[in-house]
Amino acid sequence: MIDTTDLTVEQLADAWRNVHSTSPADEADPLVMDCARRLAADPGGEQAHVWVYGLVGMSGYLAWRPGRAAELAALDALRAAAKELGGRPCSHDDHPYEAEMDAMEDEVWLGDNGLLTGELAAGEGEPAPDAARVLCPGNVAGWARLVADVMAPLTVRRVPVGAPVYHQSCIQTLSGIVNDYPYCDPHEVLTDEAADLPSRPTRGVLAGYLVTMNATCWYAASERITDRSVLDAMIEGVRGALPLLRDDECAHDSGDHPDTGDADYLNQVGYFLRSPGGRAEIAEYYGWDDEDEEYAEGDAEEEALDAWVCPEFLRGLAEQTLSTLTEALESFETAQDDEPSEQTQSA
Ligand SMILES: [Zn+2]
Ligand SMILES: [Zn+2]
Structure with a gap:
């Protein structure tokens, strides 16, 4: 079992990226629990985007057969983050996660959503979204809602309408x-x-x-x-x-x-x-x-x-x-x- 206490965010991010739907529960559940605990501790905080990123990265595992405790912890933390961050005013008409919704194959996001660093690669012929929009609480809340809705379909409001x-x-x-x-x-x-x-x-x-x-x-x-x-x-x-x-x-x-x-x-x-x-x-x-x-x-x-x-x-x-x-x-x-x-x- 992985000991997460002394890992840096970069080391954690590497571990998150290796969690997939086929990961054994004894490896994946502790990572999910750790990430969810950190998010739940301060769901509207400065670092919330990092922990939301972690749960987005592990969503392939979370959407399939996670341990029950890990699943509930992740859902609670994501919902708390969406609630804390989603209501804050911002000057943006839209957020980068909305454009990514079309690219979620089988609704699990496998790419880099920029939440860790604020940098997101530009789509073809488009300017790269600026870090302020990527890290905007509205964008982080959007991702939290998407993953919560993938895990518990039709229980989350305020997801933008539109099938891929x-x-x-x-x-x-x-x-x-x-x-x-x-x-x-x-x-x-x-x-x-x-x-x-x-x-x-x-x-x-x-x-x-x-x-x-x-x-x-x-x-x-x-x-x-x-x-x-x-x-x-x-x-x-x-x-x-x-x-x-x-x-x-x-x-x-x-x-x-x-x-x-x-x-x-x-x-x-x-x-x-x-x-x-x-x-x-x-x-x-x-x-x-x-x-x-x-x-x-x-x-x-x-x-x-x-x-x-x-x-x-x-x-x-x-x-x-x-x-x-x-x-x-x-x-x-x-x-x-x-x-x-x-x-x-x-x-
Ligand atoms: Zn915004
Ligand atoms: Zn029924």
Whole structure:
């Protein structure tokens, strides 16, 4: 186990950079706990940006299977920092973290966000953001909110609305399919979608994947799909995703799970769930008020939006998807048995 007491910030930063979703808990948890403790001790302080940087750097680990105590400590510290720093006035119209939201692949940030030194590399053809904007409390609070929302999706307010451009184009392509006017080959699109789940997805990415599979399964199960490999790929994908759900208990009242009747809306949510900016779109749709509160957790007045990532809800949804797909597969097989001549021809 690493002893963090006498390490310099540079040495700590090296250790943080080596923490990934595959890191063993006995190595990663002490680093997370140490960093969270330092942030929680002074969440609005001079050094807060350093500790927020540390938790951003370890977000790949935090978003997958951190130890429970480390997870709670990190969440508490990030929320405290967002609250302390987020309300301070500044002269900036926007902050560098907003531009970075589009580049968070599978919503885990792997690059240098500048929070440690104040220096952030310029995007192509853009001037580098100045240190004052990078280290501005508004920017540090923004990063704290993003990581908290990746760890506990749909519980954090004041995340800027807007899914990454790539996700918006996925929604468009799939909306052609769920609305029955595909403009790309649905066989190809659905097969690619089915294979699109990372091996250690964040809660939002996993939920989004299962929602997308459900939104598109009616189409895959219809006679519009003429190649059974599409059904095979989707069944394999959903079966592979199920064991990745956490075994947290459902904290919702009966009837509080989302309504999944509208495939077009479900398709949008499927991709909105996969990023902080996309989830902010969902929250906006449900009418979250951005101004007064930092978090929605425990707010009985509003719909429980985090039900979209509830393991029990998602397990039920996945089972529904699987039964639709396996039924279609069976009738596919029966049809082939009934028409031996066609089978011989196609073989
Ligand atoms: Zn600012
Ligand atoms: Zn639930």
